[in-house]
Amino acid sequence: MVPPASPFEERLNLVRRMNALPLAAFNELVFALSPPPGLLPPPSAPQSDRVFALMEWAKGTDGCGLGQVIRALEMGSPWASQGQTSVYPEKLWNVPHGRNPFFTGRDAQLNKLHEILQKAGKAALSGMPGVGKTQLAIEYTYLCRDEYQHVFWVKAETDSELMASFVEIATLLNLPTLRQDDQSQIVKAVKRWLEQNDGWLLVADNADNLSMVQKHLPGAHQGRILFTTRDSATGQLQCIKVEKFKPEDGDGALLLLCRAKLLCQGANLDDAALEERELAKQIDREMDGLPLALDQAGAYIEEVPSSLAEYLQRYRQAGDQLRKRRGDLAPDHTSVTVTFNLAVKQIELQNPAAAQLVRACAFLSPDAIPEEIFTANPTVWEEPLRISLEGPVTFNNVFREVTRFSLLSRDVKKRLLGIHRLVQEVILDSLSADKKRFWAKRAVLAIEQVFPDPRARAAWNECERLLSQAKIAAKHIDRWKFRHNSAFNLLDNMQRYLGTMSRYAEAEQISMNAVRFLEDLENLNIQPLISSLLHLGDSYLKQAKFFEAKCTLEKAQKMSLHMLGDQHLLTANCFSFMGELSLRQGWLSEAEKLFSRALNVNVFGKNHAATAKTLSNLAVVIDRMGRPAEAESHARVALSIAKTELDPKDFLTAAILHTLGELLMNLGNYQEAEATMLRSLAIIEEQLGPEHSYKATGMINLALLHECRGNYPEAERLTRKALTMRIRIFGSCHPDVAQATNNLGLLMMKQSHFSEAKELFESALNLNKKILGSGHFEVALNMHNLAWACEELGEIAEAEELYNRSLRLHQAIYGEDQDHPDIARTLNNLGGLKMRLDKLEQAEALLREALAMEQRLFGPNNVALVEELLSLANLLLTLGNPVESEEFYERALKICTASLPLNHQHTRLAHIGLANSRRVQGKH
Numbered sequence: 001m002v003p004p005a006s007p008f009e010e011r012l013n014l015v016r017r018m019n020a021l022p023l024a025a026f027n028e029l030v031f032a033l034s035p036p037p038g039l040l041p042p043p044s045a046p047q048s049d050r051v052f053a054l055m056e057w058a059k060g061t062d063g064c065g066l067g068q069v070i071r072a073l074e075m076g077s078p079w080a081s082q083g084q085t086s087v088y089p090e091k092l093w094n095v096p097h098g099r100n101p102f103f104t105g106r107d108a109q110l111n112k113l114h115e116i117l118q119k120a121g122k123a124a125l126s127g128m129p130g131v132g133k134t135q136l137a138i139e140y141t142y143l144c145r146d147e148y149q150h151v152f153w154v155k156a157e158t159d160s161e162l163m164a165s166f167v168e169i170a171t172l173l174n175l176p177t178l179r180q181d182d183q184s185q186i187v188k189a190v191k192r193w194l195e196q197n198d199g200w201l202l203v204a205d206n207a208d209n210l211s212m213v214q215k216h217l218p219g220a221h222q223g224r225i226l227f228t229t230r231d232s233a234t235g236q237l238q239c240i241k242v243e244k245f246k247p248e249d250g251d252g253a254l255l256l257l258c259r260a261k262l263l264c265q266g267a268n269l270d271d272a273a274l275e276e277r278e279l280a281k282q283i284d285r286e287m288d289g290l291p292l293a294l295d296q297a298g299a300y301i302e303e304v305p306s307s308l309a310e311y312l313q314r315y316r317q318a319g320d321q322l323r324k325r326r327g328d329l330a331p332d333h334t335s336v337t338v339t340f341n342l343a344v345k346q347i348e349l350q351n352p353a354a355a356q357l358v359r360a361c362a363f364l365s366p367d368a369i370p371e372e373i374f375t376a377n378p379t380v381w382e383e384p385l386r387i388s389l390e391g392p393v394t395f396n397n398v399f400r401e402v403t404r405f406s407l408l409s410r411d412v413k414k415r416l417l418g419i420h421r422l423v424q425e426v427i428l429d430s431l432s433a434d435k436k437r438f439w440a441k442r443a444v445l446a447i448e449q450v451f452p453d454p455r456a457r458a459a460w461n462e463c464e465r466l467l468s469q470a471k472i473a474a475k476h477i478d479r480w481k482f483r484h485n486s487a488f489n490l491l492d493n494m495q496r497y498l499g500t501m502s503r504y505a506e507a508e509q510i511s512m513n514a515v516r517f518l519e520d521l522e523n524l525n526i527q528p529l530i531s532s533l534l535h536l537g538d539s540y541l542k543q544a545k546f547f548e549a550k551c552t553l554e555k556a557q558k559m560s561l562h563m564l565g566d567q568h569l570l571t572a573n574c575f576s577f578m579g580e581l582s583l584r585q586g587w588l589s590e591a592e593k594l595f596s597r598a599l600n601v602n603v604f605g606k607n608h609a610a611t612a613k614t615l616s617n618l619a620v621v622i623d624r625m626g627r628p629a630e631a632e633s634h635a636r637v638a639l640s641i642a643k644t645e646l647d648p649k650d651f652l653t654a655a656i657l658h659t660l661g662e663l664l665m666n667l668g669n670y671q672e673a674e675a676t677m678l679r680s681l682a683i684i685e686e687q688l689g690p691e692h693s694y695k696a697t698g699m700i701n702l703a704l705l706h707e708c709r710g711n712y713p714e715a716e717r718l719t720r721k722a723l724t725m726r727i728r729i730f731g732s733c734h735p736d737v738a739q740a741t742n743n744l745g746l747l748m749m750k751q752s753h754f755s756e757a758k759e760l761f762e763s764a765l766n767l768n769k770k771i772l773g774s775g776h777f778e779v780a781l782n783m784h785n786l787a788w789a790c791e792e793l794g795e796i797a798e799a800e801e802l803y804n805r806s807l808r809l810h811q812a813i814y815g816e817d818q819d820h821p822d823i824a825r826t827l828n829n830l831g832g833l834k835m836r837l838d839k840l841e842q843a844e845a846l847l848r849e850a851l852a853m854e855q856r857l858f859g860p861n862n863v864a865l866v867e868e869l870l871s872l873a874n875l876l877l878t879l880g881n882p883v884e885s886e887e888f889y890e891r892a893l894k895i896c897t898a899s900l901p902l903n904h905q906h907t908r909l910a911h912i913g914l915a916n917s918r919r920v921q922g923k924h
Contacts, residue, residue: 011055014066017073017174018051030054032072033064092150092172095203099142100135102259102295105251109240113140116238117201117224124210124227124234127242128406128420129339130292133228136242137203140226148224149199156207156227162216166190191218198222208404210234230343230406244289244420252284252294253277259298262308279308286315288421293323293336320429323422340426343405354401356385361408361419362427363436363443363476365468369417373446373469380446440476447473448490454497457687463497470494471506478513481520488517488528495535500651502693502729504542511536526563530556530570534577541581542693544735544771553577569610572601576614583621584735586777586813591621609652612641616656619663624777625820628667628858635660651694654683658698665705666821668863668899677702693736696725700740703747708863710904712751719744735778738767742782749788750905758789777822780809784826791833800837803830821864824853828868835875844879847872863899866892866906873913882920889914 018026026047030040033054040053057063113136116123125133141151152172154165163183175189194200200223207213207227217225227237245252250269257263257272257280269277287293300322301311315322323337348355360381361369374381378389388394399417402408409418428436451466452459470490477487491514498507514532518525533556540549557574564571579594595618599611615638623631639660642653657680664673681698688694703718723740730736745760765782772778787802807826814820831846851868858864873888893910900907 011066013171014070014073015051015055016171018054018069019048020174021047026050029069029072033058033069035063092152092200093145094168094172095138095141095151095153097134097138097153100138101265102255102298103135103139104255104258104291105245105249106132106136106139109136109242110140110143112240113226114144116240117226120238121221121223122225122227122237124207124229124237124239125242126229126232126234126239126406128244128423129230129343130290130336130422131242131244131406132291133230133242134205135291137205137226137228141201141203144201148201150201152200152202154202154204156204156213159212162204162213163187166216187216191216194218194223195221200224201226204228206230210237230404232403232406232409233400245284245291245294247281247285247289250281252287252289252291253280255291256280256283256294256298256301256308259295260301260308262301276308279312283308283312283315286312290336290420290422292339293422296336297322319425323426323429336422337426337429340407340423341430343407344427347401347405347407350404351398351401353384353388354398356381357388357398358402358407358419358423359427359431359439360385360442361417362424363439363472364419364447365472366419366421366424368414368465368468369419370450370466370469371415371417372450373443377446377449380442380449382442437480440480441482444473444476444482444490445486448486451490451493453493454500460497460501463493467494467497471510474510474513477517483517483520488514491517492528492532495532499535499538501688502542504539504730508536508539508543511539526559527570530560530564530574533559534570534573537577537581541577541584543730544584546581546585546772549581553581567601567603569601569603572598572603572610572614575601576610576617579614579617579621583617583624585772586775588621588625588777588814592618592625595621607641607644609642609645612638612645612656613652615641616659619659623663623666625814625818628663632660632663632667635663649683649687651684651687654680654687654698655694657683658694658701661705662701665701665708666864667858668895670705670709670863670899674702674705677705691725691728693726693729696722696729696736696740699725700743703743707747707750709900712747716744716747716751719747733767733771735768735771738764738771738778738782741767742778742785745785745789749785749792752792754789754792758786758793761786761789775809775812777810777813780806780813781822783809784822784829787833788829791829791836796833796836800830800833803833819853819856821854821857824850824857824868827853828871831875832871835878840875840879843875844872847875860891861895861898863895866895866900866910869895870906870909870913873917877913877917877920882917886914886917886921889917 018029021029027043030050035054035057039057040050043050054069055066058069059066113123113125125136127133141153145151152169154169155161156165163186166187167183169190170186173190173193175186175193194202195218198221202217202223202225204213204217204225204227207229208231210227210229210231213227227234232239232241245255247253254263254267254269257269257276258265258267262276263272269280272280283297284294287297297311297315300306301308306314311322320337323335344355344358347358357374360374364373374385374389375395378386380386381389385398388398399408399410403410407419407423410416411418431439447466447469450462451470452462454460454463471494473490474494476482477491491510495507495510495514498504498510511532515529515536518529518532533552537549537553537556540546540552553574557571557578560568560571560574575594575598579591579598582588582591582594595614598614599618615634619631619634619638622634635656638656639653642650642656646653657676661673661676661680664670664676677698681695681702684692684694684698699718699722703715703722706712706715706718719740723737723744726734726736726740741760742764745757745764748754748757748760761782765779765786768776768778768782783802783806787799787806790796790799790802803826807823807830810820810823810826811818814823827846827850831843831850834840834843834846847868851865851872854862854865854868869888869892873885873892876882876885876888889910893907893914896904896907896910
């Protein structure tokens with residue numbers, strides 16, 4: 001039963017009824033009541049003014065009394081309500097909200113909503129709190145008001161609010177049941193009216209209990225009904241899911257700028273200044289595209305006032321305070337904090353386990369939460385959530401309660417949950433430090449249970465699927481200083497996986513976390529600590545952070561020698577990593593010593609995977625030192641061990657094949673080199689995927705092989721692809737990027753694109769100087785190549801200076817009296833330049849020295865000698881020594897015929913040179 005209407009309500013209803021009368025009916029009422037002449041305004045005046053004057057007279061001492069007015073209206077006059085017929089104006093409208101001048105976007109959803117309503121008669125807008133369901137419904141009512149005879153709005157959050165809304169509609173419709181005390185009769189009367197009339201739209205706002213709301217609405221009707229609800233399960237209702245704004249669309253940034261009055265209504269995002277546009281996009285990302293939060297931020301910026309940059313800084317420093325502050329000029333919306341806290345409290349009243357599930361998700365990565373984090377080991381979680389997770393039915397019941405309020409989403413096929421970032425923030429704002437620590441620990445334990453050991457190749461896909469959650473767990477471990485075994489197991493598996501995947505910057509952060517973890521323990525666990533230091537040092541090394549790598553690896557080596565001795569596997573690993581560091585920095589003699597020390601650690605014997613890896617690395621060093629045959633021998637032994645001890649598709653096998661392929665190419669064995677390189681690339685792509693640094697390195701070497709064979713277009717394609725890949729993996733400031741840039745320059749030289757080549761060499765040189773320092777062998781190579789480009793461009797003086805600087809640097813690195821291919825190459829090119837300068841005696845001395853060095857390095861019939869043989873033969877012919885020139889041309893042609901294609905540039909040059917030397921001698 002409802003209480004009787006108050007005098008105020010009776011007068012208000014009476015005024016509304018008289019305002020709703022047609023003009024003729026109102027004039028008849030005035031005639032019947034007989035107010036004094038001239039008391040009322042003329043009929044041309046607004047009817048509301050005339051009603052006011054009549055009411056003032058009727059309730060006065062000289063008037064007829066309000067009771068007489070009511071009786072006159074109910075006497076069966078032509079204008080009175082008869083049976084269920086009501087008197088109402090041409091259009092009825094009770095939407096309690098004005099049109100939102102800042103409403104942004106949603107065009108596709110508005111069109112879809114209109115289409116559904118016209119076809120099906122009913123539709124639902126579903127979504128999380130604050131996502132803009134009500135604002136979308138308001139905008140629709142204003143856009144389409146001319147298409148409906150009447151528009152009604154009911155508040156449907158609770159049964160009492162719904163009843164009150166029906167009473168209001170009954171008043172608008174002037175239904176006779178209005179005076180009845182039984183609200184159910186009022187509802188029935190409104191339902192009958194809706195069933196018997198058409199052309200109306202009814203919006204049921206906040207209809208989170210759809211079954212409760214729908215039982216009060218007509219089943220068969222001629223109007224349209226629109227529901228807004230947080231419930232994602234809408235049954236037979238066609239539902240439009242209202243989502244947060246997508247950052248790429250720019251709608252969130254535009255809403256913020258308009259609400260803050262930094263853009264005029266109707267403006268486009270591009271109308272904003274570039275700086276404001278970018279700041280607005282940043283704030284949009286901070287708010288995760290939630291319209292309520294963006295509106296709230298805009299209100300704050302307008303009212304304080306403050307700039308976008310100031311707001312962004314304040315939000316990052318004190319977001320919990322700003323999330324609570326709604327603003328004085330926007331009383332119709334609650335704040336983000338109030339909105340989400342109320343939703344969580346409502347869930348807790350219905351199902352405490354569901355509320356715990358939401359809180360747990362606040363401590364996970366929001367976008368893709370695998371359900372197995374909860375279901376794999378429910379004992380991690382406390383009651384009542386633990387009990388609810390033990391069976392699929394009870395778990396689904398928990399999730400059903402959460403989805404009723406759209407605080408979590410669920411991808412049933414992928415078995416993933418999702419939660420909005422601001423829901424997480426509000427939950428975190430509401431918890432004490434002790435509670436945060438409690439939930440963070442539970443999250444770490446649950447994630448550790450499901451994150452697999454990455455040493456098994458089959459686990460990599462699952463590692464990647466769970467990685468975003470593991471990263472959040474790592475932050476919890478670091479923040480709360482969790483020091484239990486599960487925490488370290490998770491960090492250790494993460495650093496192994498990220499290192500394997502060449503994600504070195506991410507691996508660095510996790511390894512630093514692991515080292516801090518282990519160093520904090522009261523009882524030092526030495527072996528895991530050394531292992532984590534090696535992981536950290538390796539991540540530094542791969543990112544060319546050589547100083548940090550040196551400090552970290554030296555620390556690990558010192559610790560391992562002191563605590564474990566020189567015959568422990570970890571000590572051998574320390575030597576190997578220090579050897580890699582020395583190799584990358586060009587300290588070849590030191591690298592050879594370190595790799596040799598690693599090989600002398602006899603822990604598992606000579607036929608062990610670690611031995612194979614070290615032999616392969618040693619082979620690279622020895623090749624760089626100019627001992628190619630010895631290097632090949634080491635690489636073949638390493639491959640033999642790998643075939644015995646490793647899976648044929650293990651990525652270490654691929655790395656050894658890669659090394660052997662490079663050595664075979666340098667030795668001129670192109671056919672076997674290509675087969676070996678292709679085997680390596682196939683394993684890498686199958687095991688490590690298409691975007692791994694090892695694949696980029698493999699493509700670089702395969703490109704070099706194509707270059708050696710004269711297939712420059714294919715070599716260029718592979719090099720450009722590898723360069724792009726390396727930039728994606730490492731960023732633009734990395735030695736591997738410089739190497740690929742240098743190689744691309746060499747290809748431009750071979751194709752006579754000298755200006756482009758010079759630019760590429762300069763870029764590589766500057767990059768390597770910055771990263772490696774001016775004394776590195778890569779810098780010497782870049783100088784040599786830049787000198788070559790300058791020479792071809794006619795910049796002779798600059799070329800000569802660069803060649804000499806490159807030669808001096810090479811000799812400083814490898815030893816002035818040492819043979820090395822890079823020294824021989826520089827001597828040969830400097831000799832060629834002296835020929836251009838007509839300094840023929842100097843040229844001859846340099847070219848003979850280069851050829852002799854190459855022969856000592858590679859033997860008399862190696863393809864590596866071809867360039868030196870041709871250069872010296874050309875000079876001798878110029879000097880008038882055709883006999884010796886013919887001898888060198890014949891040697892060059894013999895090597896080319898055995899090792900290179902018939903159309904190779906060197907082969908053609910050897911043929912032409914040999915013909916010229918013979919013609920000079922009169923041989924035909």
